[in-house]
Amino acid sequence: MAPPPAHPLPFAGIATFTRAPHHPPDGDWAADVGVLGIPFDAAVGFRPGQRFAPRAVREASLRYALPPEGFHDLRTGRQRLAGLRLVDAGDVDLPSLEPELARARTTQAARDVRARCRLPLFLGGDHSVTAATLAAFDDVPGLHVVQLDAHLDYTDVRNGTRWSNSSPFRRAADAMPNLARVTVLGLRGLRADAEAVAAARARGHVLVPMWELETAEQVAAAVERLPRGAPVYLSLDVDALDPSIMPGTSSPEADGMTAALARRLIEAAAARNTLVGADLVELAPALDPSGNSALLAARLAMDVLAAAFP
Numbered sequence: 001m002a003p004p005p006a007h008p009l010p011f012a013g014i015a016t017f018t019r020a021p022h023h024p025p026d027g028d029w030a031a032d033v034g035v036l037g038i039p040f041d042a043a044v045g046f047r048p049g050q051r052f053a054p055r056a057v058r059e060a061s062l063r064y065a066l067p068p069e070g071f072h073d074l075r076t077g078r079q080r081l082a083g084l085r086l087v088d089a090g091d092v093d094l095p096s097l098e099p100e101l102a103r104a105r106t107t108q109a110a111r112d113v114r115a116r117c118r119l120p121l122f123l124g125g126d127h128s129v130t131a132a133t134l135a136a137f138d139d140v141p142g143l144h145v146v147q148l149d150a151h152l153d154y155t156d157v158r159n160g161t162r163w164s165n166s167s168p169f170r171r172a173a174d175a176m177p178n179l180a181r182v183t184v185l186g187l188r189g190l191r192a193d194a195e196a197v198a199a200a201r202a203r204g205h206v207l208v209p210m211w212e213l214e215t216a217e218q219v220a221a222a223v224e225r226l227p228r229g230a231p232v233y234l235s236l237d238v239d240a241l242d243p244s245i246m247p248g249t250s251s252p253e254a255d256g257m258t259a260a261l262a263r264r265l266i267e268a269a270a271a272r273n274t275l276v277g278a279d280l281v282e283l284a285p286a287l288d289p290s291g292n293s294a295l296l297a298a299r300l301a302m303d304v305l306a307a308a309f310p
């Protein structure tokens with residue numbers, strides 16, 4: 001059998017994340033990066049569709065399929081990500097009407113992937129899945145979360161629900177004494193919950209609203225508020241980005257980040273710390289039939305990998 005071409009066409013062949021080999025989460029493999037899809041959107045408070053995101057990101061990622069020699073970085077003249085070993089562990093097998101079991105299976109699959117690679121990359125799913133993936137890091141002392149998001153997601157209860165996509169970091173903070181703090185960048189949602197804001201501040205979380213990320217000086221000051229020297233789980237809610245470039249999301253909020261700002265914050269978080277896990281959540285690809293939101297999400301996932309493996 002002929003070996004696969006080094007530069008396959010992005011619209012041909014089977015779609016795994018960047019054409020990485022596919023192994024189950026608990027299979028016999030080891031890699032630098034393990035990708036796990038969580039096609040779950042039952043916890044959405046507004047428009048659903050995030051269940052389609054892992055497949056959409058895989059498809060879009062074929063545009064960024066890694067050639068063995070890596071990518072040439074125009075800024076530095078260096079090759080990046082050459083020889084990076086990626087595995088696509090597929091999707092969590094979710095029981096659609098059993099959310100508690102869905103969380104348990106997600107945490108187990110996240111633990112399995114984490115045990116086999118240096119950086120697990122989780123593709124949501126709505127943001128509720130982060131409560132389940134973060135739980136796989138309950139043994140990491142001094143764990144920090146850096147969250148890019150228009151919303152705080154620290155609501156205790158909404159409409160009698162404790163596990164919606166408005167609550168993942170409240171649930172994690174309740175359950176994980178090893179979670180040092182969450183640093184949230186890009187906040188601007190109109191429907192902020194006063195109790196949640198007070199509770200997050202009381203626990204020592206760092207809240208950076210979008211209007212404190214407008215000038216270069218403000219961005220530099222925000223970078224200084226990021227953790228330093230810590231194990232960091234990066235949670236990237238794509239609604240942190242401006243809806244003009246990321247319309248394919250459940251709860252878009254105007255006046256969001258440029259891709260350049262998101263990348264700058266991701267790079268700073270990675271450069272100052274050790275990334276131990278990352279997720280990309282809240283992409284609802286059907287809300288952007290152009291496909292550009294999925295393409296940008298795939299690009300941001302590659303930016304996370306480039307930041308983690310400089």
Ligand code: MN
Pocket residue numbers: 127149151153165237282
């Ligand atoms: Mn969120």
Ligand code: MN
Pocket residue numbers: 149150151237239240251282
């Ligand atoms: Mn959000």
